[in-house]
Amino acid sequence: MAPVSDDAAGQSRYHVGVTAIPYTVDRESGRETIDLSLTGDAELVVRAPVDATTADVAAALDDRRAWLLDSLYGRADPDHVRAFTSGESLLYGGRRRPLRVAESPIDDPSLQFDGSRFVLRVPRDGDAGSADRRRAVVDWYRTRAAELLPDCARGVAGDRPVPSLTVDDVGRRWVRIHGDRLRLHWRLVLAPRPVAAYTVAHALVRRDHDPDEPAFWTAVDALAPNARASERWLRLNGARLHI
Incomplete structure (x- = not known):
């Protein structure tokens, strides 16, 4: 229970x-x-x-x-297919950034981010449909998550040993921890960094305390300040953390 x-x-x-x-x-x-x-x-x-x-x-x-x-x-809607065209926006780090699509002499779509907006480069022959564009977008997010989330976890852990960490699709969860293995959902890169840090802190503290213990939130706060605010943000906004 x-x-x-x-x-x-x-x-x-x-x-x-x-x-x-x-x-x-x-x-x-x-x-x-x-x-x-x-x-x-x-x-x-x-x-x-x-x-x-x-x-x-x-x-x-x-x-x-x-x-x-x-x-x-949140649960992805298989019937909802985005076009990924200019004028749309993409969520990253808790903020929506504008998306521009540009034709380029390339074979496959490729997403880039300059710190303020996304640019999705597509082949000039116009042969890149929404599925190909989506694949490029998701690949970019997965790559960024694999780069950023381990650093986030190490920053949260501080002097604690960091469990073996993987970034992938964790199904209905944001984070799973089994013994010395920590798995983070790549979609956490869409959330503000303090929220991602909170999920790591929650998982690490869960190894020593149950969430119903008074010491639990004190320990989480020590690793990720303002943990309750991050928990509330994720509770209110988690369903929209989708591509």
Whole structure:
């Protein structure tokens, strides 16, 4: 069962991935099932029967764990195909940057970033469709993530030994840690750097503390200052961290 805790203000939180989701329980007379909904502020409302126990609520939260991860962290829509044309923008480091498309004497599309805008160079023969353009964009992000995220992890760890680190697709999670192996999702490069640092700190501290322990957030803050602000940013914005 995933941990459920109360913060200093008495707010109940359900921990899923690197997110601590605030939730309230509304007990309704005559209700027979437990239903969940997310508010616009990414907080949970649990509607439960009057006689539902704390364990019943926790079990219902666990049953909807996959739905929560999809809702908070985002799930790519296979039917949505971007054209990647001039006038669009790309998210990087938590900010949207303008995209310009330029024809060049090349065989395959290639993405470049000059610090303020993206330039997608495409073959002059006009043979690069949206799938080829998308592949070039994703390849650029994956390369940048492989360069930046390990440095981020080392900066967070400080004097701690850094687990063996890989940057790839981690499915529904932003970070996974198994023993001495740390896996970061390449899409974290789309988020602000402090948010990426927070996910690393969360994973490292999770090895020694459970998120429901009072010492957990103190330890996370020591590695990634303002961890709660980063956690909230990811809870509110994680679903849009997609190409």
